[in-house]
Every structure is written in structure tokens, then in C-alpha cells.
Amino acid sequence: MSDAEEGRLERLTGMLKRRGIILPAFEIHGGAKGLYDFGPVGGRLRNKVNQAWLNHWISMGNIVEISCPTITPYAVLEASGHVGEFSDFLTDCNSCQEASRADTLLEPHHPNPDSLTKDDLQQLLSNANPQCPACGANDWSPIVAQNLMFNTTIGAGKSGRPGFLRPETAQGMFTSFSALYRHNRERLPFGAVQVGKGYRNEISPRQGMIRLREFNMAELEYFIDPEVETDHDFSQWSSIQMNLLSDNDGEITMSISSAIEKGIIRHSTVGFFMAKTFDFLTNIGIDSSKLRFRQHESDEMAHYATDCWDVEILGSYGWVECVGIAHRGCYDLEAHENATGKTLRARREFAQPKVVEIDGWTTDGATVGPAFRALAGAVKNAVEQLPSTSQFPAQITLDNGESVTVNLEHVKRVQRTESISGEWYIPHVVEPAFGIDRIIWHLLDHAYHESTKGEEEYVTLRLNESVAPVDYCVFPLFEKDGMGQMARDIHKSLCSKSATVSIYDASGSIGRRYARADEIGVPICITVDHQSLQDNTVTLRDRDSGQQSRVPIAEL
RNA sequence: GCGGAUAUGGUGAAGUGGUAUCAUAGGAGGUUUCCAACCUUUUGCCGGGGGUUCGACUCCCCCUAUCCGCACCA
Numbered sequence: 001m002s003d004a005e006e007g008r009l010e011r012l013t014g015m016l017k018r019r020g021i022i023l024p025a026f027e028i029h030g031g032a033k034g035l036y037d038f039g040p041v042g043g044r045l046r047n048k049v050n051q052a053w054l055n056h057w058i059s060m061g062n063i064v065e066i067s068c069p070t071i072t073p074y075a076v077l078e079a080s081g082h083v084g085e086f087s088d089f090l091t092d093c094n095s096c097q098e099a100s101r102a103d104t105l106l107e108p109h110h111p112n113p114d115s116l117t118k119d120d121l122q123q124l125l126s127n128a129n130p131q132c133p134a135c136g137a138n139d140w141s142p143i144v145a146q147n148l149m150f151n152t153t154i155g156a157g158k159s160g161r162p163g164f165l166r167p168e169t170a171q172g173m174f175t176s177f178s179a180l181y182r183h184n185r186e187r188l189p190f191g192a193v194q195v196g197k198g199y200r201n202e203i204s205p206r207q208g209m210i211r212l213r214e215f216n217m218a219e220l221e222y223f224i225d226p227e228v229e230t231d232h233d234f235s236q237w238s239s240i241q242m243n244l245l246s247d248n249d250g251e252i253t254m255s256i257s258s259a260i261e262k263g264i265i266r267h268s269t270v271g272f273f274m275a276k277t278f279d280f281l282t283n284i285g286i287d288s289s290k291l292r293f294r295q296h297e298s299d300e301m302a303h304y305a306t307d308c309w310d311v312e313i314l315g316s317y318g319w320v321e322c323v324g325i326a327h328r329g330c331y332d333l334e335a336h337e338n339a340t341g342k343t344l345r346a347r348r349e350f351a352q353p354k355v356v357e358i359d360g361w362t363t364d365g366a367t368v369g370p371a372f373r374a375l376a377g378a379v380k381n382a383v384e385q386l387p388s389t390s391q392f393p394a395q396i397t398l399d400n401g402e403s404v405t406v407n408l409e410h411v412k413r414v415q416r417t418e419s420i421s422g423e424w425y426i427p428h429v430v431e432p433a434f435g436i437d438r439i440i441w442h443l444l445d446h447a448y449h450e451s452t453k454g455e456e457e458y459v460t461l462r463l464n465e466s467v468a469p470v471d472y473c474v475f476p477l478f479e480k481d482g483m484g485q486m487a488r489d490i491h492k493s494l495c496s497k498s499a500t501v502s503i504y505d506a507s508g509s510i511g512r513r514y515a516r517a518d519e520i521g522v523p524i525c526i527t528v529d530h531q532s533l534q535d536n537t538v539t540l541r542d543r544d545s546g547q548q549s550r551v552p553i554a555e556l
Numbered sequence: 557g558c559g560g561a562u563a564u565g566g567u568g569a570a571g572u573g574g575u576a577u578c579a580u581a582g583g584a585g586g587u588u589u590c591c592a593a594c595c596u597u598u599u600g601c602c603g604g605g606g607g608u609u610c611g612a613c614u615c616c617c618c619c620u621a622u623c624c625g626c627a628c629c630a
Binding site: 010018031513530539 | 589
């Protein structure tokens with residue numbers, strides 16, 4: 001970063017703090033790393049970005065909003081792979097209190113302790129009871145999962161269950177898949193969105209808002225049938241050249257639809273959400289020339305993804321990943337199915353029912369059971385694999401390698417015709433995941449505009465009006481002759497409109513008040529002057545151009 | 557986690573072993589017919605904890621936070 005850019009960054013963060021947009025949290029107690037407050041101006045900014053995000057997706061018509069807890073039982077994140085991928089298992093030496101990684105301690109006792117579940121590690125630790133490398137004792141506390149997820153205990157005392165604060169909102173969408181599927185009348189594609197907090201106990205939070213320990217995230221899970229080629233309409237983006245950083249082809253500029261045709265974007269639904277994401281970001285004020293899509297290299301991909309594009313935005317900290325659009329395949333639903341034994345599937349009806357001729361053998365339970373006892377199940381499986389032409393008695397090799405003699409009395413001929421109308425499958429998921437704090441940072445960074453007025457430094461925050469925290473400022477030119485009262489009345493009537501925020505300000509010169517409004521990005525200032533008293537008009541002053549126009553109060 | 561720098565009103569800075577100065581911002585009043593003007597007045601600061609000392613914002617130790625490298629990063 002150059003000195004000039006560093007100076008700008010310092011002035012920007014100073015302004016954000018001074019004007020109550022973004023401030024270090026708990027500062028009177030010394031502060032806390034990676035935690036920030038959105039202040040009296042920033043709180044509303046955050047809310048408007050969240051709302052714009054929700055509206056953007058819900059308006060697609062087949063996307064619903066849900067809200068799941070941030071406190072998440074251990075089993076959920078174990079199933080999703082987060083416990084294995086995100087945690088180290090630690091145990092404390094009860095003698096010297098030194099913490100050690102359980103998998104490291106157990107390396108002499110297991111070929112690959114890193115691959116073990118927590119319960120298996122605990123078992124192995126209890127049995128092997130290795131020496132403490134620090135003090136030589138053999139007395140270990142119970143294993144706890146620790147590191148990138150915040151541990152907690154759900155419930156008190158012996159009934160407490162281990163859990164975590166969620167590291168992403170996505171899992172809630174997967175665990176409530178059945179309700180979503182039913183709500184959507186069992187038809188795909190559909191999506192679910194969630195906006196909320198996520199938590200990661202980062203080793204080293206840095207760069208202000210960029211890496212946080214508690215952060216605002218917004219995720220969309222879009223469930224699709226992998227066998228249906230969806231025909232997305234890309235016509236509205238056909239003339240927009242996107243900046244793409246492809247894994248194989250490097251830096252290229254082309255439309256989303258061409259990138260899909262050329263196979264650079266590997267899935268058209270991923271491409272569709274890239275285009276929709278481009279719209280969202282530019283609609284709220286991200287500079288499109290400072291936005292690019294970067295494809296993950298295969299070795300960089302998260303443990304669940306099969307194709308992934310990040311949206312990176314250029315700001316004071318360089319190119320920063322702000323959105324990830326991942327094709328997660330069936331990874332998550334399958335993982336939760338395997339862990340719970342519940343069905344998380346959708347049904348696909350065949351165009352023509354499949355007619356299946358079944359012609360073979362099965363076992364007669366009444367004779368096979370007593371004859372083969374524990375092996376009866378394996379015998380059944382083996383017999384059902386036999387061709388219809390088989391002769392009995394027959395010598396059969398079971399799955400476990402054992403050989404048995406099956407007589408005619410043990411088997412039954414099976415001959416029937418079945419009609420199968422469809423099948424169950426695990427939907428695939430395309431997930432656009434947004435880091436709201438990082439996006440807000442870049443909105444502010446891109447909007448922050450320094451100039452000089454005469455001798456003085458002048459700051460304008462050119463926020464898009466869809467996210468500007470304050471919609472209007474109302475100023476009486478002077479607070480006398482009834483101008484003050486008239487301005488107050490206008491202010492009150494603006495405040496009474498839903499989703500409208502107005503500030504009344506009568507202190508300081510009019511220029512000073514405009515400057516204060518410009519600094520927090522108020523798009524329109526309304527001024528009551530002497531003429532207002534005569535004809536009930538006021539001046540509207542545009543933030544970016546400084547242009548004024550006169551309109552009747554009734555038309556505000 | 558390692559190495560380096562830093563921490564003084566809301567913000568930006570100065571300074572001293574005897575409780576602190578300046579600019580700017582904020583409040584109140586005045587003045588001004590539209591872009592940080594002016595006058596009067598007022599509020600507000602030594603990151604936290606130990607130690608040395610008659611006395612510590614200042615010297616020493618520890619902690620916390622911030623910034624910059626390195627490492628980590630779904």
C-alpha cells in the first residue's frame with residue numbers, strides 16, 4: 001500500500017468511527033480483536049444492505065427466507081465435515097495444565113489419528129494414556145474440539161451437550177431440507193436464503209472489517225435436479241463483459257453466456273448466479289470496474305465444492321474475496337443423510353414408467369433361517385444375484401468368502417413384472433455465500449470521496465440511495481420567522497413514512513450542515529428558506545452534484 | 557502463534573517525574589437570504605493492571621488493542 005493510500009485508509013476509518021458507522025466493539029473495556037459495532041449510522045446501513053439482498057433473491061419467486069439458530073449441536077457440524085476440517089482436538093494435562101493435540105499424542109498408537117472421530121480418539125487416549133511431553137505425567141482431561149469454531153455447551157451440568165456457534169448459515173438450510181421441499185410442493189428447483197451471524201475463532205483477525213470473529217453472512221442454497229439442464233435466460237447480461245480469472249485460461253473478459261459455452265464456467269446455474277450476483281453488487285453501489293470473478297483452483301476448493309467462483313472486490317486492502325459461488329454437488333444432503341439415516345431426497349418421475357422384468361431366485365425364510373442362522377442374510381443376498389437358469393443344490397460363495405451349499409428347499413422362484421414410475425435422488429446445490437461485512441466495507445471504500453473546497457479537505461460519501469442510512473436532512477436556513485417550525489414539520493412528516501429516515505439540523509452555517517450530511521452520504525438535503533414562507537416550496541440539494549431545485553412541499 | 561512499531565479530549569497531533577497544550581469537531585447563545593465564515597461561552601483526554609517513587613501520563617514489568625511483515629485462512 002502506498003503512503004497516499006494508507007493516509008486515505010486512515011482518514012476513512014477515522015471518519016467511520018467519528019460519525020458512528022463502524023467502530024471497534026467494547027472499546028471502553030479495552031476492545032476485542034475481530035469484533036466491530038455498527039454504530040447509529042452503520043446499523044441502518046447494514047440493515048438496508050441485508051434487506052436489499054433479501055429482496056434481490058426473494059423476487060425470483062421460488063426462493064424463501066428461513067432463520068435457524070446460531071447455536072448448533074456437535075452432531076450437525078460433525079456430519080457436515082466442519083468438525084474434521086475446522087477443529088483440532090485438544091486435551092489438557094491434568095498435572096501441568098499444558099494443552100496438547102490429541103492426534104499428535106496418539107501418533108505412536110495409530111497409523112492415522114487425524115482421521116479418527118472425537119469418540120474414537122477419546123477411546124484411544126483413554127486406552128493408550130500417553131505421557132505428557134511437557135511433564136511426563138499420564139493424566140489427561142477429556143478431549144475438546146477446539147480452534148476455528150467457537151465451542152459451547154448446550155444445557156447445564158451432566159445434561160449439557162457439546163455444540164458450536166455456527167461457522168456458516170448454510171447447514172440450517174440443509175437440515176430443514178424436508179420442510180423446504182414440502183413447502184415448494186415437492187418441485188425443484190427452489191432455494192432458501194438466510195441472513196445472520198456466523199462465528200469463526202480466527203487465529204489472527206486482521207485488516208479491520210475484512211477478517212472478523214463474528215460476522216454477518218447471507219447465504220442462498222439453490223437446490224437443483226442434476227439431470228435437468230436448466231435453460232437460464234442470459235439475454236439481459238449478453239452485453240456485459242465480466243472480468244474472469246479462470247483456473248485454466250487466466251484473466252479473460254467475456255460475457256457470462258460465452259464463458260458457459262466455452263466451458264470456462266462449468267455449470268450454467270453457477271453462471272446464472274454469478275450474473276445475478278453481479279446485478280446485486282452493482283445495484284447497491286459496488287464499482288463494476290473493481291469487481292472480478294476468480295475461479296478456485298482444484299486444490300484450493302473447500303471440502304464440499306466441485307466448482308467455485310469467488311467474487312473479489314478491489315479496495316484499500318487489495319482484491320478481497322466477498323462472495324463465493326460454489327457448486328456443492330450433493331455433498332451436504334448426502335452427509336446429513338448418512339449421519340442421520342433420514343431421507344433428504346427429491347423425486348423424479350420418469351416420462352414413461354420403467355417396466356422391469358424380475359426373473360430369478362430368492363430364499364425361503366422358513367428353511368434358510370434354521371439352516372444357515374447368522375449367515376441367512378448373506379445367503380439371501382447371494383441367491384438373489386443368481387441367474388434364473390441356476391440349478392439346485394448349488395455351491396455358493398458369500399460376500400465374506402465363505403462357501404455354502406444351498407438346496408432346492410431353501411429357495412423360491414421369483415417371476416413378476418414391476419412398473420417403476422420414478423426415482424428418488426439427492427438434489428445438487430448451488431450456493432452463493434456473501435460476506436456482508438466485507439461488502440459493506442467496499443461500499444464505503446468505493447463511496448468515500450475526498451476533494452477540496454477552497455482550502456479545506458471535503459469528504460463526500462457517495463452511497464447509492466438504496467443503501468444510504470439517512471434518506472433526508474431537513475435544514476431551516478435560519479431558525480427564525482417560522483422557518484424552523486416549517487422545517488420541523490417537514491422533518492416529522494418524512495419520519496412518519498415507513499422506511500424513511502430524516503435528520504433535522506439547525507446548528508451551524510448552512511454550508512457546514514451540508515458538509516455534515518455529505519460525510520455520511522445523505523442523498524438529498526431539503527432547505528427551508530425565506531421564499532418557502534411565501535409559496536410553500538423548498539430547495540432540494542443533490543449530494544453529488546450540489547445542484548438545487550425548488551419543489552412544493554406537497555410533492556415531497 | 558513469531559518479529560517490529562504504536563496507544564494523550566469525538567478526531568488529528570504536542571508535551572513533562574509535580575494531572576496536561578494545540579487544531580478540529582460537539583453543546584448553548586448571537587450573527588449571517590444557501591455550501592465546514594465570524595463572535596461569545598461551554599463540555600471533554602493520558603488503553604488496563606502491577607511495580608519503583610513523597611508523587612508516575614512520563615521510568616520498569618505484565619496484559620489488552622491497533623498497524624505492518626511472516627505463518628494461518630471455508
